[in-house]
Every structure is written in structure tokens, then in C-alpha cells.
Amino acid sequence: MTVTLAKKAPFRSDQVGSLLRPAELKKAREQFDAGEIDKAALTQVEDEEIKKIVEKQIKSGLKAVTDGEFRRSWWHLDFLAELNGVESYSQNESYKFKGAKTRDTNVRFIDRVSYNPDHSFFDAFKFMQSIVPEGILVKQTIPSPTLYFRDHRSDQAVNFYPTREDFLDDLAAAYHKTIRHFYDLGCRYLQLDDTTWAFLINQIIFTRSAEEKEKYEQLAKDSVTVINKALNDLPEDLTITTHICRGNFQSTFLFSGGYGPVAKYLAQLNLDGYFLEYDNERSGDFAPLGEIFTEGSDKKVVLGLVTSKFPELESEDALQKRIEEAANYVPLKNLCLSTQCGFASTEEGNKLTEAQQWAKLGLVVDVAKKVWEE
Template identity: 55%
Template sequence: MTAKTQLKYPYHFDMVGSLLRTDALKNAHEQYDQQLITEDELKQVQHAETKKIVDKQVALGFKDVTDGEFNRNWWHLDFWKSLTGISQEFKTTVSFKGGGNKLHSAQLEGKVAYNPDHPFFETFQYLNSITPDGIIAKQTIPSPTLLFGTNWRDFYDDWDEYLNDLSAAYHDTILHFYQLGARYVQLDDTNWAFLISQLNATKDDPIEHQKYEQQAADAVRLINHILKGLPEDLTMTTHVCRGNFHSTYVFSGGYDVVADYLGKLNYDGLFLEYDSGRAGNFDPLGRIWNGDQNKRLVLGLVTSKSPELENKSELINRINQAAEKVPLENLALSTQCGFASSTVGNKLTQEQQWEKLRLVRDTAEDIWKD
């Protein structure tokens, strides 16, 4: 394939990442789990179904496409377990609202390091090979800030040494994606939603509050260290996620308590969930944007958690309200999250998913003319 068109920031209508797994892919996984098909046969189905959803995204007019995370059972665990030093045994932490699932996190089995044979590299190569010229293949991976709560003391005497290893592992991983043709990488991050919750909960406890302020500062330091020195034609974004499992969530609270920290992150764009009152108002947007003319804030106004379609006029009105805080050119639109952070997926159909993405496109095209 010829070289892809390079983007410098998120498009005015953009993809978050995951998509509902197709019936064919689910059936193939069941057959594989029952040892009825081989790994190669599973991969053939995965490739075929990925091609279908890439073609669908292109047909809808998206300028960047994802593989829907069709190579994963979980949006984060499948990536981590193939990094050097990460155990395949995961711990459970807080529950999703309404029950039914726990939020899983990784544990260490040694010092963290880059894995040149990470299976996500092969998956990206396939995605890039089926992405048409002029369209960008977008790679999503979980943010390293989610690894703050591991058993790092079992292998490190010093917190800064741990952060340095995390930074090197991620920096080298992103560089390898770039070498394979990636020009758009996104770090999905629930840590900021966790910090919003904790900073609000500890506002009357100065000692505990300072602990979470320090964690926010460390997150900024880690991310900016990873981003430092990456190629200029590589777009780096983050999705600030509040938890997404079977149409449920984990965290609530407005962005005001972390806005200044988010404003210091050297990303090209931030995907911000704004589909419900759980996210608060638009007042913090100016501090998050922080006057950076090369940064876009992608407003997640269209929910991926329910099938009901939002009203386009109301979406346009909300975007115009946000434009009172940040220039319209530096805003964009997406769904609030992906549609399937695990194989379970949210409570809507495939067609309803595509209708949501069609609404994102139609709304954006009514506002921005590019």
C-alpha cells in the first residue's frame, strides 16, 4: 500500500475504538474455547470480520478506522498480559454500577519492559493492510497510568524507577507501532475518572487529598515522558473513560478537579465523555484545552450505552455551548465511549451501533465543513 495521509489531530468526527463483536466472531471464540477450531482458524474469522467492520466505517465516511478491538477479550488486559513483567493473573477492584462485573487490573510478575513480539503488532499490521489509502488505521491501547495500583513494590525499591520502566516500555511500544505504519495511537485511560471520584471524596481530608493530587501529578509526568520525542507526524490522543461494561459504568463527577492536570498533558487530542450529567458541565473545557491551538477536545455527546438516538439539533446546540469555552475548530464529536470494552458489549444491536456513528457523522458535517 502507498503511504497514508497523515493527520495532526483528531478529526471533527472520530472513532473512540471498540465495536460490538459480530455473531460470527462470537461463535468462532466459542468453538475455539471448546477446541473445535484451531487458533489459525479463529484468526481467519477474526480477520474476515475485522475487514467487514473496517469497510463499514469507511462507507460511513470516517477518516480513521479501528479494528473494533476484535482481537481482544478485554480492552486493557489483553494488551498488558503480553508486556514483559505483567502477570496473566488479574485482580478485581471496584464494581460497576448495578453489579454484574468487577473492574479488573493487572499485577506484576517482574520488572516491566517492552516486548518486541507483542501480538498487537501483528494485529495492527493486518488492520493497516486493509485500510484504504487516505484513511488512517487507529491503534488503541490502555494507558500505563492504570498500572499505578499494581504490586510494584515486589520488584522495585523506588517509585521513580517503576515509572521509568513503564515509560520506556510504552514509548518503545508506540515507536514500534509507528515503524509498522501507525500514525494515530490512543491511550484509553480510566485513571482520571478514578481521580475525579477520589479527589471529590477526600476534599475534607487534606492528607488523603494530597495523595491523589500527587497521583495526578505523577500521571502527567509519566504520560508526557512517554510522548516526548515521538515522531511529529504521529498523532497521540487519550480517551478519558468512566468505565464501560454491558451499558454500565464505574465513576461519576465533573472534570473540574482534574482539569488543570488534563491541560498539562501533551496529547494532540482528548476524548471526553459528555453523554450524561455524570460528566458535569462544560466549564472546565477551557482549562483542559489550555489555549493549545494544535489540540482538539473530542466531545463524547452521543452515548454508546443505549440504543436511543440523540436529537441532532440538541447535539449541535451543546457543541455550540462548548464553543463558548473552546474555539469551535478545536472541538470534535464522537460517541462517549466504545461499544464493547469486552466481548460482552453494550445493550444495543449492530444496526443501532452504526446508527449512532452515522449520527456522529451527520451532526459533525452540519457544523464543520471539512
């Protein structure tokens, strides 16, 4: 893997990260949960299925591959629970997706938060590095530190921190050390998955109280602070992007609203690229891109125009027209294409087949080749 390859990311045709879990993996996880097989047996199945999924990604034409998040149950909670000072627990209520009921897992603070050198995601990354061929980049996804701000996850932090600033400093330091260790292991492409911006969009749009709005504006400022502190002074050949999601559970969603209310904050993030959902009217129009993207910047905006929620294939012509429309706000050379989200943000997965998933990713690759001729 070369520095040149890393700095080309995000690629003209790219992906968010999660992929539908194959039947063998689902069966093995059910057997493990039932106590019928041990952790080693589950890991062996995970390894084999990840090898297969990596080969399929490469065959599809993608230059950056993931492990499909096959070792995770949730896109975010598995990672969040493993920082020191955090534990997993059952909150006895579902997350409020539109028309779907989730499991009730959550995380909370039981001490000051800190870097965990034994985080299981490190071994997962090392396995990926061991199986990818030269010329293919491993993309590592982790949830943004802002995920600790919501769903009562940081309610207990006041018991361990005298000030909010102390909490943000520790959280940023834990993330900084984590990202730096991924880099030391060979990672050159890392993505912060983030639903908090969509939550803030939703709250700022629909909250009527000025006092409440100010609370959410402050949360947006805190988000910029903790992300930028976490990313400060990292190696230049490490590409870092963010994916902004409005919720993705069994083809349902959590939030609605265009990017306008948070555009000025997104513009302040010290990132190399933004993966932005744009697969339906809930995502708004392209106008906020003009504020998110700074003229003359080398940042990339990855347009999530192909939905991962439903099986119907988008029209190539329609996708090309949408890209042309976005180019009114961001130069074409700074644009890329992806699906709007992953295909399985939780192990349940969205309501489409594996064949339909690969057709979606193939469409992304084909359209990108035609638009950018690279």
C-alpha cells in the same frame, strides 16, 4: 497515507475504538475457549470479521478506522498482560460497575516491566495496515500506562524497584518503545484509553480525608509524569490522543464527576487531542474545558456527546446546541464530535444492536458535516 491526513486527526467526526462483536466472532471465541477450534481458526474468523467492520466504518463516512478491538477480550487487560514483567491472573472478585458483575481477570507484576517486541498487538496492527485503502487512517488504541496504577496491579512493583521513580521510568520506557514500534510499522494515529482520570475525579471529589486527597493528587502528578515521558521525543507526524472514560461494561459505569478536579493535570499532557465523555450529567459541564485547553493551542477536544451505552438516538439540534455551548470555552475549529465511548469495551458489549451502533456513528458523521461544513 499522507502526513497531512495524519495531522488532521482527530477528525471532525471520529470514534473511540471498540465495536460490538458480531455473532460469528462470538461463536468462534466460544469454540476456541472450549477447545473446539485452534488459534489459527479463530484468527481466520477474526480476520474476516475485521475486514467487514473496516468496510462498514469507511462506508459510514469515518476517516479513521479501528479493528473494533475484535481480537481482545478486554479493552485494557489484553495489552497490559503482554508487556514483559507482567502476568494475567484471576483476582476472584468483580470490578465494581454499577449494577453489573464482570469477569475477574486482572494483571500484576512478576518482574521489572519492559518493552515486549513480540507483543501480539503489533501483528494486529500490521493486518489492519494491509487492508485499509489509501486515504483512510488506521487508529490504534492501547490502554494508558496509568492503568497499572489501579486495582492492585502495581502492588508487587515494590519487590522489583527501589523507588517509585525507577518504576515510573521503566513503565514510561516500555510504553515509549511500544509506541515507537507502532510508528515504525506505519501507525500515525494512536490513542491512550484512560479510566484513571475518572477514578481520580471520583476519589478527589468524594474523599474527605486531606491525607487521602493528597495521595490521589500525587497519583495525578505521577500520571502526567509517566504519560509525558512515554510520549517524549516521538515523531512529529504521529498524532496521539487520549480518551477519558468513566467505565463502560454492558452499558453500566464505574465513576462520576466533572473534569474540574483534574483539569490542570490534563492541560499538562503533551497530546494532540482529548476524547472527553459528555453524554450525561455525570460528566459535568463544559467549564473545565477552559482550563484543559490553552488559548492559541492546536490541540483538539473531541466531545463525546453521543452515548454508546443506550440505543436512543440523540437529537441533531440538541447536539449542535451542545457543540455551540462548548465553543464558549474552546474555539469551534478545535472541537470535534464522537460517541462518548466505544460500544464494547469488553467482548460482552453494550446493550444495543449493531444496527443501532451504526446509527449512532452515522449521527456523529452527519452532525459534524453540518456543524463544520467540511
